[in-house]
Amino acid sequence: MPELLVESAGVPRARAMVARAEWAARTFATYDKPSVDRIVRAAAKALADHAAEFAKAAVAETGFGVADHKALKNLACSTGLVDHYRDHDYVTPRIDVDAKIVEVPRPAGVIFALTPSTNPVATTSFKILLALMTRSAVIVSPHPLAKDVCSAAAKVMAEAALAAGAPDGVIQWVAEPSIPLINALMTDERVDVIVATGGSAVVRSAYRSGNPAIGVGPGNVPVLVDRTADIPAAAARIIESKSFDNSILCTNESVVIVESAVADKFVSAMVHEGGFLLNPEDRDRIRELVFPDGHFDIRFVGKDATWIAAEAGIRVPANTKVLIAPFDLAVPEEPLAHEKLCPVLGLIKVPTAARGIEVARAVLRITGAGHSAAIHSRDAQTVLAFGAGVPVYRVSVNVGNSLGSSGIHTNLAPSMTIGTGYAGRSSVGENLQPSHLIHWTRLAYNADVREVLPDFTGLSPWTAATGSVPPYPQASNLSTANVAPPRAQDDATELREEIRRLIVEELHQIIKG
Amino acid sequence: MSHDYGFFSFESKDEVLAKSKEFWNPGKTQFWIDEGVPLVIDRREGYFIYDMSGKRLIDTHLNGGTYNLGHRNPEVVSAIESAMTHFDIGNHHFPSLARTALAEALIAGAPPGLTKVVYGSGGGEAIDIALKTARHATQKRKIVSIVKAYHGHTGLAVATGDDRFSKLFLSEQPDDFPHVPFNDLAAMEEALVGRDVAAVIMETIPATYGFPLPNPGYLEAVKAMCERYDALYIADEVQTGLMRTGELWGISKHGISPDIMVTGKGISGGMYPISAVLVNEKAAGWLTEDGFGHISTFGGAEVGCIAALKSLEICSRPETRSMVHYISDLIGRGMRSIQDLYPDWFVGIRQNGVILGLEFADPQGAKFVMRRLYEHGVWAIFSTLDPRVLQFKPGLLLTPELCEELLDRAQVAIGLARDDVARAGRKAS
Numbered sequence: 026m027p028e029l030l031v032e033s034a035g036v037p038r039a040r041a042m043v044a045r046a047e048w049a050a051r052t053f054a055t056y057d058k059p060s061v062d063r064i065v066r067a068a069a070k071a072l073a074d075h076a077a078e079f080a081k082a083a084v085a086e087t088g089f090g091v092a093d094h095k096a097l098k099n100l101a102c103s104t105g106l107v108d109h110y111r112d113h114d115y116v117t118p119r120i121d122v123d124a125k126i127v128e129v130p131r132p133a134g135v136i137f138a139l140t141p142s143t144n145p146v147a148t149t150s151f152k153i154l155l156a157l158m159t160r161s162a163v164i165v166s167p168h169p170l171a172k173d174v175c176s177a178a179a180k181v182m183a184e185a186a187l188a189a190g191a192p193d194g195v196i197q198w199v200a201e202p203s204i205p206l207i208n209a210l211m212t213d214e215r216v217d218v219i220v221a222t223g224g225s226a227v228v229r230s231a232y233r234s235g236n237p238a239i240g241v242g243p244g245n246v247p248v249l250v251d252r253t254a255d256i257p258a259a260a261a262r263i264i265e266s267k268s269f270d271n272s273i274l275c276t277n278e279s280v281v282i283v284e285s286a287v288a289d290k291f292v293s294a295m296v297h298e299g300g301f302l303l304n305p306e307d308r309d310r311i312r313e314l315v316f317p318d319g320h321f322d323i324r325f326v327g328k329d330a331t332w333i334a335a336e337a338g339i340r341v342p343a344n345t346k347v348l349i350a351p352f353d354l355a356v357p358e359e360p361l362a363h364e365k366l367c368p369v370l371g372l373i374k375v376p377t378a379a380r381g382i383e384v385a386r387a388v389l390r391i392t393g394a395g396h397s398a399a400i401h402s403r404d405a406q407t408v409l410a411f412g413a414g415v416p417v418y419r420v421s422v423n424v425g426n427s428l429g430s431s432g433i434h435t436n437l438a439p440s441m442t443i444g445t446g447y448a449g450r451s452s453v454g455e456n457l458q459p460s461h462l463i464h465w466t467r468l469a470y471n472a473d474v475r476e477v478l479p480d481f482t483g484l485s486p487w488t489a490a491t492g493s494v495p496p497y498p499q500a501s502n503l504s505t506a507n508v509a510p511p512r513a514q515d516d517a518t519e520l521r522e523e524i525r526r527l528i529v530e531e532l533h534q535i536i537k538g
Numbered sequence: 539m540s541h542d543y544g545f546f547s548f549e550s551k552d553e554v555l556a557k558s559k560e561f562w563n564p565g566k567t568q569f570w571i572d573e574g575v576p577l578v579i580d581r582r583e584g585y586f587i588y589d590m591s592g593k594r595l596i597d598t599h600l601n602g603g604t605y606n607l608g609h610r611n612p613e614v615v616s617a618i619e620s621a622m623t624h625f626d627i628g629n630h631h632f633p634s635l636a637r638t639a640l641a642e643a644l645i646a647g648a649p650p651g652l653t654k655v656v657y658g659s660g661g662g663e664a665i666d667i668a669l670k671t672a673r674h675a676t677q678k679r680k681i682v683s684i685v686k687a688y689h690g691h692t693g694l695a696v697a698t699g700d701d702r703f704s705k706l707f708l709s710e711q712p713d714d715f716p717h718v719p720f721n722d723l724a725a726m727e728e729a730l731v732g733r734d735v736a737a738v739i740m741e742t743i744p745a746t747y748g749f750p751l752p753n754p755g756y757l758e759a760v761k762a763m764c765e766r767y768d769a770l771y772i773a774d775e776v777q778t779g780l781m782r783t784g785e786l787w788g789i790s791k792h793g794i795s796p797d798i799m800v801t802g803k804g805i806s807g808g809m810y811p812i813s814a815v816l817v818n819e820k821a822a823g824w825l826t827e828d829g830f831g832h833i834s835t836f837g838g839a840e841v842g843c844i845a846a847l848k849s850l851e852i853c854s855r856p857e858t859r860s861m862v863h864y865i866s867d868l869i870g871r872g873m874r875s876i877q878d879l880y881p882d883w884f885v886g887i888r889q890n891g892v893i894l895g896l897e898f899a900d901p902q903g904a905k906f907v908m909r910r911l912y913e914h915g916v917w918a919i920f921s922t923l924d925p926r927v928l929q930f931k932p933g934l935l936l937t938p939e940l941c942e943e944l945l946d947r948a949q950v951a952i953g954l955a956r957d958d959v960a961r962a963g964r965k966a967s
Binding site: 047194 | 783852863888
């Protein structure tokens with residue numbers, strides 16, 4: 026058989042996607058706010074309509090996580106996200122009368138979005154919607170383990186966006202991701218920004234690419250429970266949060282640090298909520314099983330606590346949600362002090378809250394700096410000391426960290442991409458949000474009082490989207506006049522056809538009941 | 539400055555031009571000097587060609603679509619380089635790997651009904667194959683084409699075209715090759731009504747005539763007449779195929795399934811000569827009756843087949859189609875706004891996708907525009923058979939930035955050409 030040197034077929038196609046995205050971005054950047062809102066809502070709704078289906082498909086494809094929890098995230102990152110940003114505007118120029126500055130938002134352009142296997146659909150939806158809100162084109166490259174479900178998610182969003190008037194090609198996705206393909210797109214000069222969520226290797230190569238990039242580092246979340254905490258509430262929140270999606274999020278708690286004075290009460294409360302306290306022998310078995318030779322075995326990613334216990338030959342109650350593994354010292358050679366993408370929670374007792382802060386710092390020295398931490402306390406001074414002492418950019422207070430740091434149970438920006446800032450080798454320290462994907466052109470008037478800022482109220486440089494974009498290239502002698510849309514007749518027919526189709530579909534739904 | 543190309547070298551552009559006249563083609567060489575386009579293409583890359591002087595030009599002539607995908611498209615170059623490690627031209631006597639693979643790919647993307655592929659080495663040969671095929675299938679000799687048609691320069695093809703190219707070589711054959719006016723259905727019917735016509739051959743948009751657009755329904759009616767009077771319909775898609783109209787084949791936009799379809803030029807990315815004729819079962823008979831009926835050593839050269847497979851794949855991508863729609867929209871709108879500036883001079887825009895014929899209000903108007911465009915870094919050619927009209931054919935893979943630059947250059951050049959014509963007019967009168 027001849028072996029001809031042929032570039033993997035996906036790579037040239039991916040480059041073609043970038044070229045198409047450039048065209049889409051150029052057009053999208055002229056859309057006005059109502060057009061953008063319509064597109065964003067349509068894409069979000071399309072994903073939300075499939076939230077549960079895609080959640081199940083993600084679990085089936087990747088083999089980890091909890092479908093119900095994923096469905097919740099899918100909703101939070103689609104219609105939930107749109108609700109959150111309902112009153113935000115990344116399109117209309119802003120006028121600062123006092124500063125005599127008018128600010129015109131400029132989209133990033135072409136966004137290359139890498140999405141992880143742990144949070145596949147929610148992150149795909151999240152990044153697509155951020156791109157749409159800010160009028161950029163986006164190419165999604167899913168993690169290979171979740172490529173089918175992510176492609177399906179991107180496709181329904183793309184179709185809905187297009188039907189709502191988005192320019193053709195504004196949402197594209199890589200159906201067969203590969204390392205050469207990702208490298209080719211990351212280093213493609215036509216990509217305006219890479220938004221990388223995933224393993225450190227992916228994030229580091231995004232930063233090495235030579236293109237602007239927003240990538241975030243890993244988490245390893247310490248949580249402190251001090252003597253002033255509402256113990257039953259803290260225990261309930263931590264068990265719920267640690268078991269959320271079987272702990273595959275970077276925001277799931279890793280090590281709980283508890284003041285000795287309340288430790289027994291706290292552990293009992295956790296057991297009451299579905300925690301299972303491992304004795305030292307069982308703890309060692311779990312450590313050996315989950316971290317053979319000190320390295321995390323990815324077989325356990327996102328698996329149920331009961332399954333992991335059974336693998337270790339440990340009998341646990343059927344309702345067990347989290348395995349609690351006590352240990353003494355958070356140091357690099359202690360596997361239990363590392364990030365555990367499964368419902369195994371480290372437990373360290375400390376004599377004082379001050380010592381607890383030192384332990385939290387120790388956990389983050391291993392990995393996870395810049396990411397997130399949590400504290401359960403009623404003492405403002407301790408909370409402040411924790412926030413100032415622990416090198417993270419968000420601390421969830423009296424709330425589970427999984428949905429706290431991702432802004433779903435707190436008022437942080439709801440996000441599937443947690444900026445780890447300079448401490449975590451990232452360019453962004455906040456939760457990724459639409460504002461990170463635009464820059465502003467500032468029209469700065471002469472500060473001299475004699476130079477007056479004219480009235481910009483109501484002015485907009487953008488236009489409403491009409492018809493299909495781009496229009497179908499009909500021969501020029503088929504249109505009656507160049508100004509009239511050549512297919513006005515057809516459009517009306519198409520619209521009627523579409524309405525008819527929707528009605529038929531609805532009737533089917535009703536009949537199926 | 540010496541120009542050393544490794545295999546040969548020249549002291550200067552003047553030396554090239556002198557030797558070009560001495561050893562190659564004095565008439566053609568002098569023509570371009572006289573036209574104010576003293577171009578000797580040196581470096582070429584993407585949609586840019588460079589004169590020996592280093593002057594850069596955006597190519598919107600693309601040799602009739604040969605360079606649809608840009609000059610030396612890296613994907614096509616790499617495909618050919620790779621192919622050459624295993625294949626050569628091949629042996630036309632035998633079944634072949636690459637010819638079979640390309641034929642299957644061509645048929646997969648062809649208008650419905652086309653089932654087999656015959657290969658040539660260039661467009662003219664392919665047209666001759668198409669005409670011979672029609673004659674065999676119908677057992678009739680006459681071929682109807684349009685006045686001012688252009689289908690190439692080989693024995694039969696040249697007879698279908700304007701006598702500008704046949705008379706010179708005493709090759710007109712008016713009895714077997716009647717010409718009827720374009721867009722004239724009555725004349726077409728008159729030519730066909732005797733039922734003695736083997737085929738009508740038609741470029742979907744006649745290129746060398748300056749892209750006059752078929753009237754709505756014209757091609758469809760011609761096809762219906764062919765059916766009524768037992769003639770085959772041959773679609774010459776050499777210039778209108780391969781996504782230039784925003785669909786892979788221009789004829790598809792008319793819903794026509796031709797009996798025979800010819801492709802060439804852009805099919806192999808301008809890197810290796812090859813052409814192909816796609817035929818339906820009605821026309822394919824000779825391939826079974828006598829498979830050696832048409833022989834071509836270089837026809838369907840296997841290296842060319844791989845270049846064509848790659849080019850066809852690029853042209854067929856949804857991304858390419860989408861971009862062509864965008865480019866078509868931007869260039870169309872841009873040209874209309876230039877037209878708004880000079881309505882008395884820039885009098886018409888014929889457009890279908892990225893095929894444009896720009897009409898100017900002077901019998902030689904396109905030559906003036908061509909010269910000014912050349913001066914301003916754009917290469918576009920006048921229509922040989924209607925020099926009022928400039929052929930303007932932007933590439934399929936243009937970036938938004940380059941389209942904007944192209945429109946900037948065109949706006950200035952078209953304006954200056956208008957002044958040139960006005961000055962020339964004053965001098966003449």
